[in-house]
Amino acid sequence: MNIYSLVRNAAFAAAFFAAFLLLSEDIIVDKVDFEDANLKEAFSFLSSKCVGKANILFNSSGIAQEEMPLLTMSFRNIPLDELIRYICMESGMKYAKSDNAFIIGKNIDELYISQYNATVVPATANLANIKECLKAYGVTFPDGSTISYNKKTNTLTVKNTGVNHDIISNIFTGSDWIDVRRHPATEKNGEFTFTDIKDRLKKLKISVDFKKESARTVLQYISLKTREKDPSGRGINIFLCTKGMSKIPDITLSLNEIPAGDAIKYIASSLGMRCKIEDNAVLIIPKNQKPESGKN
Numbered sequence: 001m002n003i004y005s006l007v008r009n010a011a012f013a014a015a016f017f018a019a020f021l022l023l024s025e026d027i028i029v030d031k032v033d034f035e036d037a038n039l040k041e042a043f044s045f046l047s048s049k050c051v052g053k054a055n056i057l058f059n060s061s062g063i064a065q066e067e068m069p070l071l072t073m074s075f076r077n078i079p080l081d082e083l084i085r086y087i088c089m090e091s092g093m094k095y096a097k098s099d100n101a102f103i104i105g106k107n108i109d110e111l112y113i114s115q116y117n118a119t120v121v122p123a124t125a126n127l128a129n130i131k132e133c134l135k136a137y138g139v140t141f142p143d144g145s146t147i148s149y150n151k152k153t154n155t156l157t158v159k160n161t162g163v164n165h166d167i168i169s170n171i172f173t174g175s176d177w178i179d180v181r182r183h184p185a186t187e188k189n190g191e192f193t194f195t196d197i198k199d200r201l202k203k204l205k206i207s208v209d210f211k212k213e214s215a216r217t218v219l220q221y222i223s224l225k226t227r228e229k230d231p232s233g234r235g236i237n238i239f240l241c242t243k244g245m246s247k248i249p250d251i252t253l254s255l256n257e258i259p260a261g262d263a264i265k266y267i268a269s270s271l272g273m274r275c276k277i278e279d280n281a282v283l284i285i286p287k288n289q290k291p292e293s294g295k296n
Contacts (some may be wrong), residue, residue, distance in 0.1 A: 027053050027080040034071045039063075039091055042071050043104065047078070054080060059105035074220055075228060075237045075281065082280050086239050089285075096161070111144050114165050116156040119177040122151060130156070133180040137171055139164045171209030197277060200236055204229050208263065214252045215271055216240055219264070219284070226260050236260055237281035247287060 026134040029049055034042055035061045043058040051057065070098060073124040075083060084102055086094050131147055135214075139160070140289060141147070146159040154176075171178060204226045210218050227235030242248055249271060255263055261282075268275045268284045276283040 003191045021288075029078050029080055030076065032073065032075040032078065032083065034073050036070045036072055038068045038070055039087075039093070042073060042087060046083070050080060052100065055104045056084070059103070062106045066136050067196065072216060074223060075239075076223075077234050078237055078280050082278070086097045086241075086281070086283075090243055092243055107177075111142070111159050111161060112165075113157065113159045115234060116158070116168060116172050117154060118149075118156040118172060119154045120156075121179040122150075122181070125180045129180040130178075132170065134171075137167055139167050144247065183290055194226075197236070197279065197282070198261075200226065200230060200234070201264070201277075202259050202284070204236065204260045205257045206260050206263060207258075209254045210293070211252050211254075215248050215251050218251045218253065218267065220283055222260060222263060236264075236265060237280050239283050259267050 015057060017023065027050060029046065032044075032045075037045070039058065040060065043056050046214070047056045071090060073090070075086075081097065081102070082096055084104065087093070093104055093106060094100055097103075107112075127147065127149055130149055134147075135141075141164075142161065144159070145161075145164075146157075148157045149155070150157070156168075158165065160168075198283070206222055206229075208218065208221065208226045210221075219240055223236055223238045225235075228232055229235070251267060251270065252266070253263075253270075255266075264282055264284070265275055271284070272287070273284050275289045276285055
């Protein structure tokens, strides 16, 4: 019996969920410094940081001890759900978020049903219009997934994976309607989308002087220096995702008082990678990799 079956089994559900407090998307982990930490250690640490706030369930079945990935990363003031997503991106794990817990493992791929109160505009829209609109937001429909819409009750019923339910939930956050004639704007690679991090990337200036140093060391240094110069102490979180890459070139770089964002973009380019700017971090990822790949 997998963990999803256990949670949803009527005989265990009441006791299982009674032990959990409601998971908050606003949980901030103030400090993370992993150096060659295995996944069990990493998730155990996060569990200790979130006692009484969230539940983190790591299912290590199917992962041999010698296959357990090691993590090296550093963050400050990072939302828990984003941190877990980054860890999964780096380690090749998948995760799903239920009402009461994060469930992480090698094969988290169960489809489940959720309903959303949603008024669809225009009223003449059909199911195909709705599905195409959701696809434009990044929702995928794997084998076995379903979607239906009840116009009388304005209820959208979707059977899909956890990652797709997350996207749909975000679409309806703060709104109970969707206009299928409108699609989200397409983001350009490396574009500074979020005002807060945009300001830090532009205004926090750094100097670096490295010769044949590892990319991870250089980026950790830049992140540290931005925290020192940021009055709030937040600085810029930088996540280097190396999964699927056989070797990362060393960095030789000398820069004097330039915006941190320019330095990060230059490093990403020299590595043959690209920047993806998110709310709480700058991701440096392979050019052909989607940032959401850790989720399922």
